[in-house]
Amino acid sequence: MTYRYKVSIEYEGTGYSGWQKQTNAKTTQGEIEKSLQQFSQEKIVTHGMGRTDAGVHAIAQIAHFDLEKKWDTNTVLQGINYFLKPQPIVITGCEIVSNDFHARHSAKKRTYQYVILNRFANPALDKNRAWHVSKNLDVQKMEEASKLLIGKHDFTSFRTTLCEAKSPVKTIEYIRFNIEGERITIEICAESFLHHMVRNIVGFLQLIGSGKKTANDLKEYLEANDVHIIKYTAPACGLYFTKVEY
Amino acid sequence: MTYRYKVSIEYEGTGYSGWQKQTNAKTTQGEIEKSLQQFSQEKIVTHGMGRTDAGVHAIAQIAHFDLEKKWDTNTVLQGINYFLKPQPIVITGCEIVSNDFHARHSAKKRTYQYVILNRFANPALDKNRAWHVSKNLDVQKMEEASKLLIGKHDFTSFRTTLCEAKSPVKTIEYIRFNIEGERITIEICAESFLHHMVRNIVGFLQLIGSGKKTANDLKEYLEANDVHIIKYTAPACGLYFTKVEY
Numbered sequence: 001m002t003y004r005y006k007v008s009i010e011y012e013g014t015g016y017s018g019w020q021k022q023t024n025a026k027t028t029q030g031e032i033e034k035s036l037q038q039f040s041q042e043k044i045v046t047h048g049m050g051r052t053d054a055g056v057h058a059i060a061q062i063a064h065f066d067l068e069k070k071w072d073t074n075t076v077l078q079g080i081n082y083f084l085k086p087q088p089i090v091i092t093g094c095e096i097v098s099n100d101f102h103a104r105h106s107a108k109k110r111t112y113q114y115v116i117l118n119r120f121a122n123p124a125l126d127k128n129r130a131w132h133v134s135k136n137l138d139v140q141k142m143e144e145a146s147k148l149l150i151g152k153h154d155f156t157s158f159r160t161t162l163c164e165a166k167s168p169v170k171t172i173e174y175i176r177f178n179i180e181g182e183r184i185t186i187e188i189c190a191e192s193f194l195h196h197m198v199r200n201i202v203g204f205l206q207l208i209g210s211g212k213k214t215a216n217d218l219k220e221y222l223e224a225n226d227v228h229i230i231k232y233t234a235p236a237c238g239l240y241f242t243k244v245e246y
Numbered sequence: 247m248t249y250r251y252k253v254s255i256e257y258e259g260t261g262y263s264g265w266q267k268q269t270n271a272k273t274t275q276g277e278i279e280k281s282l283q284q285f286s287q288e289k290i291v292t293h294g295m296g297r298t299d300a301g302v303h304a305i306a307q308i309a310h311f312d313l314e315k316k317w318d319t320n321t322v323l324q325g326i327n328y329f330l331k332p333q334p335i336v337i338t339g340c341e342i343v344s345n346d347f348h349a350r351h352s353a354k355k356r357t358y359q360y361v362i363l364n365r366f367a368n369p370a371l372d373k374n375r376a377w378h379v380s381k382n383l384d385v386q387k388m389e390e391a392s393k394l395l396i397g398k399h400d401f402t403s404f405r406t407t408l409c410e411a412k413s414p415v416k417t418i419e420y421i422r423f424n425i426e427g428e429r430i431t432i433e434i435c436a437e438s439f440l441h442h443m444v445r446n447i448v449g450f451l452q453l454i455g456s457g458k459k460t461a462n463d464l465k466e467y468l469e470a471n472d473v474h475i476i477k478y479t480a481p482a483c484g485l486y487f488t489k490v491e492y
Contacts, residue, residue, distance in 0.1 A: 010370040057371065074366070081368060090370035120320070122327060124256040124336035125303065129371075 002066040004101055005076060008093035009061040014128040014237065019052040019061065028052075028089050032063070035083035039076070040067055049103045049244050050110065053196075055236035057129070059113075060092070062244045064103040070096070101246075109173070111189045111243040114202045114234065119182040130183065131202075131238035137209035139177055139184055145208045145215035146175040146186075148222065149201060155194055156225040158204075163195035168225070170194060175201075187242070196233055203232035248312040250347060251322060254339035255307040260374040260483065265298040265307065274298075274335050278309070281329035285322070286313055295349045295490050296356065299442075301482035303375070305359075306338070308490045310349040316342070347492075355419070357435045357489035360448045360480065365428040376429065377448075377484035383455030385423055385430055391454045391461035392421040392432075394468065395447060401440055402471040404450075409441035414471075416440060421447075433488070442479055449478035 009032065017025035021033065029048055036044045049062040071079075073094040080091045117123050117130040118137050126132075149172055156168040176187040186205070188198055204221065207213040221229065255278065263271035267279065275294055282290045295308040317325075319340040326337045363369050363376040364383050372378075395418055402414040422433040432451070434444055450467065453459040467475065
Protein backbone atom coordinates (compact mmCIF):
# COMPACT_ATOMS: atom_id res chain seq x y z
CA MET A 1 0.00 0.00 0.00
CA THR A 2 1.40 3.36 -1.02
CA TYR A 3 0.04 6.88 -0.95
CA ARG A 4 0.17 9.11 -4.01
CA TYR A 5 1.18 12.74 -3.44
CA LYS A 6 0.54 15.51 -5.94
CA VAL A 7 2.77 18.56 -5.54
CA SER A 8 2.84 21.98 -7.15
CA ILE A 9 6.32 23.39 -7.73
CA GLU A 10 7.64 26.90 -8.35
CA TYR A 11 11.15 27.37 -9.67
CA GLU A 12 13.53 29.79 -11.30
CA GLY A 13 15.02 27.73 -14.12
CA THR A 14 18.20 29.81 -14.52
CA GLY A 15 21.18 27.63 -13.71
CA TYR A 16 19.32 24.32 -14.15
CA SER A 17 19.50 21.98 -17.12
CA GLY A 18 15.72 21.92 -17.33
CA TRP A 19 13.20 19.79 -15.47
CA GLN A 20 14.09 16.24 -16.44
CA LYS A 21 16.50 14.25 -14.30
CA GLN A 22 19.95 13.69 -15.86
CA THR A 23 22.96 11.80 -14.60
CA ASN A 24 25.55 14.53 -15.01
CA ALA A 25 23.57 17.75 -14.81
CA LYS A 26 21.66 19.68 -12.16
CA THR A 27 17.94 19.62 -12.97
CA THR A 28 14.89 20.70 -11.00
CA GLN A 29 13.42 17.19 -10.98
CA GLY A 30 16.76 15.78 -9.85
CA GLU A 31 17.02 18.27 -6.98
CA ILE A 32 13.45 17.59 -5.88
CA GLU A 33 13.96 13.80 -5.85
CA LYS A 34 17.16 14.21 -3.85
CA SER A 35 15.42 16.41 -1.25
CA LEU A 36 12.39 14.14 -1.16
CA GLN A 37 14.60 11.12 -0.46
CA GLN A 38 16.47 12.98 2.28
CA PHE A 39 13.16 13.90 3.85
CA SER A 40 11.26 10.61 3.48
CA GLN A 41 14.14 8.13 3.59
CA GLU A 42 12.36 6.25 0.81
CA LYS A 43 13.60 5.62 -2.76
CA ILE A 44 11.44 7.87 -4.89
CA VAL A 45 10.62 8.37 -8.53
CA THR A 46 8.72 11.53 -9.42
CA HIS A 47 6.56 12.04 -12.51
CA GLY A 48 6.31 15.58 -13.80
CA MET A 49 3.48 17.13 -15.76
CA GLY A 50 5.88 18.11 -18.50
CA ARG A 51 9.52 18.78 -19.15
CA THR A 52 10.77 22.33 -19.23
CA ASP A 53 13.94 23.33 -21.10
CA ALA A 54 17.06 24.73 -19.44
CA GLY A 55 16.36 28.26 -18.22
CA VAL A 56 12.56 27.96 -18.38
CA HIS A 57 10.72 28.85 -15.15
CA ALA A 58 7.65 27.40 -13.47
CA ILE A 59 4.96 29.04 -11.39
CA ALA A 60 3.14 25.73 -11.03
CA GLN A 61 4.82 22.63 -12.39
CA ILE A 62 2.90 19.57 -11.18
CA ALA A 63 4.43 16.23 -10.18
CA HIS A 64 3.33 13.10 -8.38
CA PHE A 65 5.13 10.39 -6.43
CA ASP A 66 4.27 7.50 -4.15
CA LEU A 67 5.34 7.06 -0.54
CA GLU A 68 4.80 4.12 1.77
CA LYS A 69 4.12 6.41 4.67
CA LYS A 70 1.02 8.56 5.02
CA TRP A 71 2.29 11.97 6.01
CA ASP A 72 0.56 15.20 6.86
CA THR A 73 0.78 17.07 3.55
CA ASN A 74 2.13 20.29 5.11
CA THR A 75 4.92 18.23 6.65
CA VAL A 76 5.83 16.84 3.21
CA LEU A 77 5.83 20.35 1.73
CA GLN A 78 8.01 21.78 4.50
CA GLY A 79 10.25 18.72 4.59
CA ILE A 80 11.12 18.84 0.89
CA ASN A 81 11.53 22.63 0.98
CA TYR A 82 13.88 22.34 3.95
CA PHE A 83 16.27 20.16 1.96
CA LEU A 84 15.84 22.22 -1.25
CA LYS A 85 17.04 25.41 0.45
CA PRO A 86 18.67 27.71 -0.57
CA GLN A 87 17.82 26.77 -4.15
CA PRO A 88 15.10 28.72 -5.99
CA ILE A 89 12.90 25.61 -6.12
CA VAL A 90 9.91 25.43 -3.79
CA ILE A 91 6.99 23.06 -3.27
CA THR A 92 4.02 25.44 -3.02
CA GLY A 93 1.25 22.88 -2.56
CA CYS A 94 0.87 19.22 -1.62
CA GLU A 95 -2.13 16.89 -1.47
CA ILE A 96 -2.81 13.18 -1.37
CA VAL A 97 -4.61 12.01 -4.51
CA SER A 98 -6.06 8.73 -5.73
CA ASN A 99 -3.60 6.17 -7.04
CA ASP A 100 -4.84 6.50 -10.62
CA PHE A 101 -3.90 10.18 -10.80
CA HIS A 102 -0.98 10.83 -13.14
CA ALA A 103 0.66 14.28 -13.32
CA ARG A 104 1.12 14.01 -17.08
CA HIS A 105 -1.50 11.59 -18.37
CA SER A 106 -4.36 13.06 -16.37
CA ALA A 107 -3.63 16.64 -17.48
CA LYS A 108 -6.44 18.15 -19.56
CA LYS A 109 -5.10 21.63 -20.23
CA ARG A 110 -1.75 23.41 -19.91
CA THR A 111 -1.00 27.13 -19.77
CA TYR A 112 2.27 28.91 -20.41
CA GLN A 113 3.16 32.56 -20.08
CA TYR A 114 5.87 34.26 -22.08
CA VAL A 115 7.25 37.60 -20.87
CA ILE A 116 8.90 40.15 -23.17
CA LEU A 117 10.58 43.22 -21.71
CA ASN A 118 10.13 45.74 -24.50
CA ARG A 119 12.36 48.72 -23.82
CA PHE A 120 15.65 50.22 -24.88
CA ALA A 121 17.66 49.38 -21.73
CA ASN A 122 18.54 45.81 -20.83
CA PRO A 123 16.79 44.28 -17.79
CA ALA A 124 17.99 44.50 -14.18
CA LEU A 125 15.08 43.18 -12.10
CA ASP A 126 13.96 40.97 -15.01
CA LYS A 127 17.43 39.62 -15.74
CA ASN A 128 17.01 35.94 -16.79
CA ARG A 129 13.26 36.39 -16.31
CA ALA A 130 12.15 37.95 -19.59
CA TRP A 131 13.16 38.25 -23.25
CA HIS A 132 14.67 41.66 -23.76
CA VAL A 133 13.50 43.16 -27.07
CA SER A 134 14.79 46.68 -27.53
CA LYS A 135 12.93 47.51 -30.71
CA ASN A 136 9.44 48.86 -30.10
CA LEU A 137 6.90 46.11 -30.85
CA ASP A 138 3.49 46.60 -32.45
CA VAL A 139 1.56 44.39 -30.04
CA GLN A 140 -1.73 44.88 -31.85
CA LYS A 141 -0.25 43.31 -35.00
CA MET A 142 1.09 40.41 -32.95
CA GLU A 143 -2.28 39.86 -31.33
CA GLU A 144 -4.15 39.96 -34.62
CA ALA A 145 -1.76 37.51 -36.27
CA SER A 146 -1.91 35.17 -33.28
CA LYS A 147 -5.58 34.51 -34.05
CA LEU A 148 -4.47 32.43 -37.04
CA LEU A 149 -3.07 29.89 -34.58
CA ILE A 150 -6.15 29.50 -32.38
CA GLY A 151 -7.99 26.20 -32.74
CA LYS A 152 -6.91 22.85 -34.17
CA HIS A 153 -3.91 22.89 -36.51
CA ASP A 154 -0.99 20.79 -37.65
CA PHE A 155 1.87 22.56 -35.85
CA THR A 156 4.72 20.63 -37.51
CA SER A 157 6.47 23.90 -38.48
CA PHE A 158 6.60 24.88 -34.80
CA ARG A 159 8.03 21.63 -33.40
CA THR A 160 11.65 20.49 -33.22
CA THR A 161 13.04 17.39 -34.85
CA LEU A 162 13.55 16.05 -31.31
CA CYS A 163 9.85 16.25 -30.50
CA GLU A 164 8.47 12.89 -29.40
CA ALA A 165 4.75 13.68 -29.60
CA LYS A 166 2.77 11.16 -31.63
CA SER A 167 0.73 13.74 -33.52
CA PRO A 168 1.66 17.28 -34.62
CA VAL A 169 -2.00 18.26 -34.49
CA LYS A 170 -2.72 20.39 -31.43
CA THR A 171 -5.56 22.64 -30.35
CA ILE A 172 -4.76 26.08 -28.97
CA GLU A 173 -7.61 27.29 -26.83
CA TYR A 174 -6.47 30.88 -26.54
CA ILE A 175 -3.52 33.27 -26.87
CA ARG A 176 -3.94 36.34 -24.65
CA PHE A 177 -1.84 39.48 -24.62
CA ASN A 178 -1.38 41.70 -21.60
CA ILE A 179 0.66 44.91 -21.58
CA GLU A 180 1.85 46.39 -18.29
CA GLY A 181 4.20 49.28 -18.95
CA GLU A 182 7.26 47.80 -20.64
CA ARG A 183 6.20 44.19 -20.06
CA ILE A 184 4.27 42.23 -22.64
CA THR A 185 2.88 38.93 -21.35
CA ILE A 186 1.59 36.36 -23.81
CA GLU A 187 -0.47 33.57 -22.28
CA ILE A 188 -1.05 30.42 -24.34
CA CYS A 189 -3.40 27.62 -23.35
CA ALA A 190 -3.79 24.23 -25.03
CA GLU A 191 -4.58 20.64 -24.18
CA SER A 192 -0.91 19.89 -24.85
CA PHE A 193 2.06 21.32 -26.73
CA LEU A 194 4.87 20.13 -29.01
CA HIS A 195 8.53 20.56 -28.11
CA HIS A 196 9.52 24.27 -28.37
CA MET A 197 6.02 25.11 -29.68
CA VAL A 198 5.43 28.10 -27.38
CA ARG A 199 8.91 29.53 -27.91
CA ASN A 200 8.65 29.09 -31.68
CA ILE A 201 5.24 30.78 -31.76
CA VAL A 202 6.43 33.72 -29.65
CA GLY A 203 9.59 34.05 -31.74
CA PHE A 204 7.53 34.35 -34.91
CA LEU A 205 5.06 36.79 -33.35
CA GLN A 206 7.95 38.97 -32.25
CA LEU A 207 9.08 39.23 -35.89
CA ILE A 208 5.57 40.36 -36.80
CA GLY A 209 5.62 42.93 -33.98
CA SER A 210 8.91 44.34 -35.19
CA GLY A 211 7.71 44.52 -38.81
CA LYS A 212 10.00 41.84 -40.23
CA LYS A 213 7.20 39.38 -40.95
CA THR A 214 3.48 39.67 -41.66
CA ALA A 215 0.41 37.75 -40.61
CA ASN A 216 0.40 36.27 -44.09
CA ASP A 217 3.96 34.99 -43.58
CA LEU A 218 2.72 33.28 -40.41
CA LYS A 219 -0.14 31.65 -42.33
CA GLU A 220 2.26 30.28 -44.97
CA TYR A 221 4.69 29.14 -42.28
CA LEU A 222 1.96 27.27 -40.42
CA GLU A 223 0.63 25.70 -43.61
CA ALA A 224 4.11 24.57 -44.69
CA ASN A 225 3.91 21.74 -42.12
CA ASP A 226 7.67 21.42 -42.34
CA VAL A 227 9.66 20.33 -39.30
CA HIS A 228 12.90 21.41 -41.02
CA ILE A 229 11.73 24.95 -41.77
CA ILE A 230 13.91 27.71 -40.24
CA LYS A 231 12.93 28.29 -36.59
CA TYR A 232 12.56 31.63 -34.77
CA THR A 233 12.84 30.32 -31.23
CA ALA A 234 12.30 32.85 -28.45
CA PRO A 235 14.82 32.46 -25.60
CA ALA A 236 14.04 30.14 -22.70
CA CYS A 237 14.36 32.81 -20.00
CA GLY A 238 11.03 34.48 -20.91
CA LEU A 239 8.97 31.29 -20.55
CA TYR A 240 6.92 30.32 -17.47
CA PHE A 241 4.97 27.12 -17.07
CA THR A 242 1.97 28.51 -15.21
CA LYS A 243 -0.98 26.14 -14.89
CA VAL A 244 -2.30 22.64 -15.42
CA GLU A 245 -5.94 21.69 -15.25
CA TYR A 246 -6.99 18.13 -14.48
CA MET B 247 30.97 74.59 -18.96
CA THR B 248 29.52 71.23 -17.99
CA TYR B 249 26.36 69.37 -18.93
CA ARG B 250 24.07 67.91 -16.29
CA TYR B 251 22.68 64.44 -16.93
CA LYS B 252 19.68 62.98 -15.12
CA VAL B 253 19.49 59.19 -15.14
CA SER B 254 16.87 56.70 -14.03
CA ILE B 255 18.26 53.51 -12.52
CA GLU B 256 16.80 50.05 -11.94
CA TYR B 257 18.56 47.63 -9.61
CA GLU B 258 18.22 44.48 -7.60
CA GLY B 259 19.63 45.46 -4.23
CA THR B 260 20.47 41.91 -3.08
CA GLY B 261 24.20 41.63 -2.62
CA TYR B 262 24.82 45.39 -2.41
CA SER B 263 25.43 47.43 0.73
CA GLY B 264 22.74 49.87 -0.28
CA TRP B 265 22.89 52.86 -2.60
CA GLN B 266 25.43 55.15 -0.98
CA LYS B 267 29.10 54.93 -1.97
CA GLN B 268 31.37 53.38 0.67
CA THR B 269 35.09 52.80 0.70
CA ASN B 270 35.08 49.12 1.59
CA ALA B 271 31.73 47.86 0.37
CA LYS B 272 30.02 47.27 -2.96
CA THR B 273 27.17 49.74 -3.40
CA THR B 274 24.97 50.59 -6.36
CA GLN B 275 26.13 54.21 -6.43
CA GLY B 276 29.75 53.08 -6.24
CA GLU B 277 29.31 50.65 -9.15
CA ILE B 278 27.55 53.28 -11.26
CA GLU B 279 30.29 55.88 -10.66
CA LYS B 280 32.95 53.32 -11.56
CA SER B 281 31.18 52.42 -14.82
CA LEU B 282 30.49 56.05 -15.62
CA GLN B 283 34.18 56.91 -15.20
CA GLN B 284 35.23 53.99 -17.38
CA PHE B 285 32.82 55.16 -20.05
CA SER B 286 33.41 58.93 -19.92
CA GLN B 287 37.04 59.00 -18.80
CA GLU B 288 36.07 61.90 -16.53
CA LYS B 289 36.19 62.04 -12.71
CA ILE B 290 32.55 61.91 -11.66
CA VAL B 291 30.46 62.46 -8.57
CA THR B 292 26.84 61.33 -8.72
CA HIS B 293 24.00 62.65 -6.59
CA GLY B 294 21.17 60.23 -5.88
CA MET B 295 17.57 61.06 -5.13
CA GLY B 296 17.76 59.10 -1.92
CA ARG B 297 19.70 56.38 -0.19
CA THR B 298 18.36 52.88 -0.16
CA ASP B 299 19.36 50.33 2.50
CA ALA B 300 21.23 47.11 1.78
CA GLY B 301 18.92 44.68 -0.02
CA VAL B 302 16.37 47.32 -1.06
CA HIS B 303 15.55 47.43 -4.79
CA ALA B 304 14.83 50.26 -7.18
CA ILE B 305 12.59 50.44 -10.20
CA ALA B 306 13.48 54.09 -10.75
CA GLN B 307 16.16 55.58 -8.53
CA ILE B 308 17.11 58.99 -9.92
CA ALA B 309 20.61 60.49 -9.97
CA HIS B 310 22.37 63.38 -11.63
CA PHE B 311 25.99 64.11 -12.55
CA ASP B 312 27.94 66.61 -14.63
CA LEU B 313 30.14 65.85 -17.63
CA GLU B 314 32.34 68.19 -19.61
CA LYS B 315 31.37 66.50 -22.82
CA LYS B 316 27.94 66.75 -24.42
CA TRP B 317 27.03 63.22 -25.35
CA ASP B 318 24.07 61.71 -27.10
CA THR B 319 21.95 60.51 -24.13
CA ASN B 320 21.41 57.01 -25.56
CA THR B 321 25.19 56.68 -25.85
CA VAL B 322 25.57 57.57 -22.16
CA LEU B 323 22.89 55.05 -21.21
CA GLN B 324 24.44 52.25 -23.26
CA GLY B 325 27.97 53.19 -22.24
CA ILE B 326 27.32 52.98 -18.51
CA ASN B 327 25.26 49.80 -18.93
CA TYR B 328 28.07 48.21 -20.92
CA PHE B 329 30.48 48.61 -18.01
CA LEU B 330 27.85 47.68 -15.40
CA LYS B 331 27.25 44.26 -16.99
CA PRO B 332 26.64 41.59 -15.77
CA GLN B 333 25.46 43.26 -12.58
CA PRO B 334 21.71 43.69 -11.95
CA ILE B 335 22.05 47.48 -12.18
CA VAL B 336 20.81 49.21 -15.32
CA ILE B 337 20.39 52.82 -16.46
CA THR B 338 16.88 52.83 -17.94
CA GLY B 339 16.67 56.47 -18.95
CA CYS B 340 19.00 59.43 -19.52
CA GLU B 341 18.38 63.07 -20.35
CA ILE B 342 20.26 66.36 -20.21
CA VAL B 343 18.70 68.75 -17.70
CA SER B 344 19.33 72.32 -16.63
CA ASN B 345 22.26 72.91 -14.30
CA ASP B 346 20.02 73.85 -11.38
CA PHE B 347 18.32 70.45 -11.35
CA HIS B 348 19.21 68.39 -8.27
CA ALA B 349 18.14 64.73 -7.99
CA ARG B 350 17.40 65.08 -4.26
CA HIS B 351 16.66 68.74 -3.62
CA SER B 352 14.36 69.17 -6.61
CA ALA B 353 12.28 66.10 -5.75
CA LYS B 354 8.67 66.93 -4.90
CA LYS B 355 7.22 63.50 -4.25
CA ARG B 356 8.57 59.98 -3.67
CA THR B 357 6.83 56.63 -4.03
CA TYR B 358 7.83 53.28 -2.58
CA GLN B 359 6.29 49.86 -3.04
CA TYR B 360 6.49 47.09 -0.51
CA VAL B 361 5.77 43.51 -1.59
CA ILE B 362 4.60 40.79 0.79
CA LEU B 363 4.34 37.20 -0.40
CA ASN B 364 1.52 35.88 1.77
CA ARG B 365 1.48 32.11 1.51
CA PHE B 366 2.52 29.02 3.39
CA ALA B 367 5.49 28.05 1.19
CA ASN B 368 8.65 30.14 1.06
CA PRO B 369 9.34 32.04 -2.19
CA ALA B 370 11.23 30.69 -5.20
CA LEU B 371 10.67 33.28 -7.95
CA ASP B 372 10.32 36.03 -5.33
CA LYS B 373 13.39 34.98 -3.34
CA ASN B 374 15.06 38.19 -2.06
CA ARG B 375 12.26 40.15 -3.80
CA ALA B 376 9.45 40.04 -1.25
CA TRP B 377 8.78 39.60 2.47
CA HIS B 378 7.53 36.09 3.03
CA VAL B 379 4.69 36.06 5.58
CA SER B 380 3.26 32.59 6.00
CA LYS B 381 0.38 33.50 8.29
CA ASN B 382 -2.74 34.58 6.42
CA LEU B 383 -3.06 38.37 6.62
CA ASP B 384 -6.29 40.30 6.98
CA VAL B 385 -5.50 42.95 4.37
CA GLN B 386 -8.72 44.84 4.96
CA LYS B 387 -7.70 45.48 8.57
CA MET B 388 -4.27 46.63 7.43
CA GLU B 389 -5.79 48.97 4.89
CA GLU B 390 -8.24 50.46 7.37
CA ALA B 391 -5.55 51.04 9.99
CA SER B 392 -3.22 52.59 7.41
CA LYS B 393 -5.66 55.49 7.02
CA LEU B 394 -4.53 56.74 10.45
CA LEU B 395 -1.16 57.53 8.90
CA ILE B 396 -2.38 59.50 5.89
CA GLY B 397 -1.73 63.23 6.05
CA LYS B 398 0.67 65.32 8.14
CA HIS B 399 2.02 63.66 11.31
CA ASP B 400 5.02 63.57 13.55
CA PHE B 401 6.54 60.20 12.55
CA THR B 402 9.23 60.09 15.27
CA SER B 403 8.11 56.60 16.35
CA PHE B 404 8.77 55.33 12.81
CA ARG B 405 12.29 56.76 12.34
CA THR B 406 15.63 55.34 13.47
CA THR B 407 18.03 57.04 15.84
CA LEU B 408 20.37 57.35 12.83
CA CYS B 409 17.88 59.43 10.87
CA GLU B 410 19.36 62.75 9.79
CA ALA B 411 16.17 64.50 8.70
CA LYS B 412 15.70 67.93 10.28
CA SER B 413 12.02 67.44 11.07
CA PRO B 414 10.10 64.26 11.97
CA VAL B 415 6.93 65.79 10.56
CA LYS B 416 6.07 64.26 7.20
CA THR B 417 2.99 64.18 5.00
CA ILE B 418 1.85 60.87 3.55
CA GLU B 419 -0.24 61.49 0.48
CA TYR B 420 -1.60 57.96 0.13
CA ILE B 421 -1.11 54.31 1.09
CA ARG B 422 -2.59 51.96 -1.50
CA PHE B 423 -3.07 48.23 -1.23
CA ASN B 424 -3.15 45.87 -4.17
CA ILE B 425 -3.71 42.12 -3.93
CA GLU B 426 -2.74 39.85 -6.81
CA GLY B 427 -3.08 36.22 -5.78
CA GLU B 428 -0.54 35.64 -3.02
CA ARG B 429 1.16 39.01 -3.50
CA ILE B 430 0.19 42.04 -1.45
CA THR B 431 1.67 45.30 -2.71
CA ILE B 432 1.58 48.37 -0.50
CA GLU B 433 2.35 51.64 -2.28
CA ILE B 434 3.25 54.66 -0.14
CA CYS B 435 3.65 58.18 -1.48
CA ALA B 436 4.95 61.23 0.38
CA GLU B 437 6.93 64.39 -0.25
CA SER B 438 9.79 62.75 1.67
CA PHE B 439 10.39 59.99 4.21
CA LEU B 440 12.38 59.41 7.39
CA HIS B 441 15.02 56.67 7.67
CA HIS B 442 13.29 53.23 7.79
CA MET B 443 9.88 54.92 7.80
CA VAL B 444 8.31 52.74 5.08
CA ARG B 445 9.71 49.51 6.53
CA ASN B 446 8.58 50.46 10.04
CA ILE B 447 5.09 51.30 8.81
CA VAL B 448 4.78 48.04 6.86
CA GLY B 449 6.13 46.05 9.80
CA PHE B 450 3.44 47.48 12.08
CA LEU B 451 0.67 46.98 9.51
CA GLN B 452 1.72 43.35 9.17
CA LEU B 453 1.17 42.88 12.90
CA ILE B 454 -2.33 44.30 12.48
CA GLY B 455 -2.99 41.97 9.54
CA SER B 456 -1.92 38.97 11.57
CA GLY B 457 -4.05 39.99 14.56
CA LYS B 458 -1.22 40.78 16.95
CA LYS B 459 -1.90 44.52 17.03
CA THR B 460 -4.94 46.71 16.46
CA ALA B 461 -5.57 50.01 14.72
CA ASN B 462 -5.78 51.53 18.18
CA ASP B 463 -2.28 50.24 19.00
CA LEU B 464 -1.07 51.96 15.84
CA LYS B 465 -2.70 55.22 16.91
CA GLU B 466 -0.99 55.08 20.31
CA TYR B 467 2.33 54.12 18.72
CA LEU B 468 2.17 57.05 16.32
CA GLU B 469 1.19 59.46 19.08
CA ALA B 470 4.02 58.27 21.35
CA ASN B 471 6.48 60.29 19.21
CA ASP B 472 9.28 58.19 20.66
CA VAL B 473 12.36 57.42 18.58
CA HIS B 474 13.43 54.75 21.10
CA ILE B 475 10.12 52.85 21.01
CA ILE B 476 10.45 49.19 19.91
CA LYS B 477 10.53 48.95 16.11
CA TYR B 478 8.77 46.41 13.89
CA THR B 479 10.94 46.83 10.82
CA ALA B 480 9.87 44.89 7.74
CA PRO B 481 12.82 43.28 5.92
CA ALA B 482 14.67 45.22 3.22
CA CYS B 483 14.09 42.64 0.46
CA GLY B 484 10.41 43.56 0.03
CA LEU B 485 11.04 47.26 -0.58
CA TYR B 486 11.19 48.94 -4.02
CA PHE B 487 11.93 52.58 -4.64
CA THR B 488 9.55 53.18 -7.52
CA LYS B 489 9.03 56.81 -8.47
CA VAL B 490 10.13 60.40 -7.98
CA GLU B 491 8.21 63.42 -9.18
CA TYR B 492 9.95 66.72 -9.82
